Amino acid sequence: MRPDALLYPAPEGLYCPEGGFYVDPVRPVERALITHGHFDHARPGHANVLATRQTLDIMQIRYGDGFCASQQAAAFGEEVLINGVKVSFHPAGHVLGSAQIAIEKNGTRIVVSGDYKRRADPTCAAYVPVPCDVFITEATFGLPVFHHPDPVDEMGKLYASLRQFPERTHLIGAYALGKAQRVIRLLRDTGYDQPIYIHGAMERLCDYYMEQGIELGELCPATIESRDKSAFKGAIVVGPSSAFADRWARRFNEPLPAFASGWMMVRQRAKQQGVELPLVISDHCDWPELTETISDLRPEEVWVTHGREEALVRWCQLQGIKARPLHLVGYEDEAD
Numbered sequence: 001m002r003p004d005a006l007l008y009p010a011p012e013g014l015y016c017p018e019g020g021f022y023v024d025p026v027r028p029v030e031r032a033l034i035t036h037g038h039f040d041h042a043r044p045g046h047a048n049v050l051a052t053r054q055t056l057d058i059m060q061i062r063y064g065d066g067f068c069a070s071q072q073a074a075a076f077g078e079e080v081l082i083n084g085v086k087v088s089f090h091p092a093g094h095v096l097g098s099a100q101i102a103i104e105k106n107g108t109r110i111v112v113s114g115d116y117k118r119r120a121d122p123t124c125a126a127y128v129p130v131p132c133d134v135f136i137t138e139a140t141f142g143l144p145v146f147h148h149p150d151p152v153d154e155m156g157k158l159y160a161s162l163r164q165f166p167e168r169t170h171l172i173g174a175y176a177l178g179k180a181q182r183v184i185r186l187l188r189d190t191g192y193d194q195p196i197y198i199h200g201a202m203e204r205l206c207d208y209y210m211e212q213g214i215e216l217g218e219l220c221p222a223t224i225e226s227r228d229k230s231a232f233k234g235a236i237v238v239g240p241s242s243a244f245a246d247r248w249a250r251r252f253n254e255p256l257p258a259f260a261s262g263w264m265m266v267r268q269r270a271k272q273q274g275v276e277l278p279l280v281i282s283d284h285c286d287w288p289e290l291t292e293t294i295s296d297l298r299p300e301e302v303w304v305t306h307g308r309e310e311a312l313v314r315w316c317q318l319q320g321i322k323a324r325p326l327h328l329v330g331y332e333d334e335a336d
């Protein structure tokens with residue numbers, strides 16, 4: 001079967017006409033397969049949703065009980081037949097519950113990787129390579145300049161800052177799903193045993209991670225009402241970076257804004273956002289991981305969904321692999 005007859009980009013998202021479903025649709029549809037819980041991939045309002053149990057739970061936490069009319073959980077590796085199309089979910093290593101989705105019919109297999117990374121991350125199941133004819137990848141950091149450092153070294157920068165400014169409250173900006181829990185876990189794995197204060201927007205997701213067996217240590221609400229400002233001297237507070245611009249952040253003791261993001265590679269971005277301590281910690285592949293993944297899989301074709309498509313497409317072509325950009329719209333690349 002021709003791959004572009006099995007799956008193609010429609011305005012709602014990637015569409016499989018034989019199966020009658022979309023993958024990560026950006027508009028409400030009858031049947032949606034969802035790779036992971038980030039807002040740009042998992043939207044509310046679909047009639048039927050097929051996703052991993054954890055992604056369904058995360059959608060329920062974020063959108064409430066009525067986020068879809070009916071839901072079905074897919075276990076990793078389990079084959080589900082939808083109108084004669086074989087579908088299976090495989091770990092993507094991006095955030096808790098994140099999956100790549102393999103779609104197969106008449107001997108043609110397409111893998112939609114969603115967002116993924118290859119680095120070790122104890123807060124979610126590790127990426128597994130899934131052999132395929134067509135590999136669909138994002139290219140958020142799809143330029144050779146993007147090399148993400150070892151996150152443990154980035155933690156070292158944070159500890160150095162805490163030693164240098166022991167009075168200041170270190171505010172770490174982190175995306176509420178995935179990055180926040182990964183940063184907290186990195187702190188624990190590098191020996192930080194003090195309570196970590198978290199913004200209210202992260203409480204339910206942190207609780208959910210812990211329910212799922214991801215140890216995060218002692219977390220306390222970062223509410224100042226009940227406490228003296230001095231209680232936060234030298235403390236670590238994790239919150240969405242959007243909260244750091246408002247009054248919430250100014251109440252801490254000489255707050256020192258840090259931000260955990262792959263984008264912190266770009267000095268200019270850190271500066272523009274007023275970040276004093278950039279921490280380059282990404283839940284996406286950097287350039288070496290993207291190219292290594294494609295080299296490992298050796299698919300016949302690579303389709304690039306969003307990000308910096310052109311460089312990766314060109315790289316594939318130089319390796320003798322057919323490649324094309326899909327120009328999908330509606331997927332953020334800021335939220336890393």
Ligand SMILES: [Zn+2]
Pocket residue numbers: 036038041094115
């Ligand atoms: Zn994502």
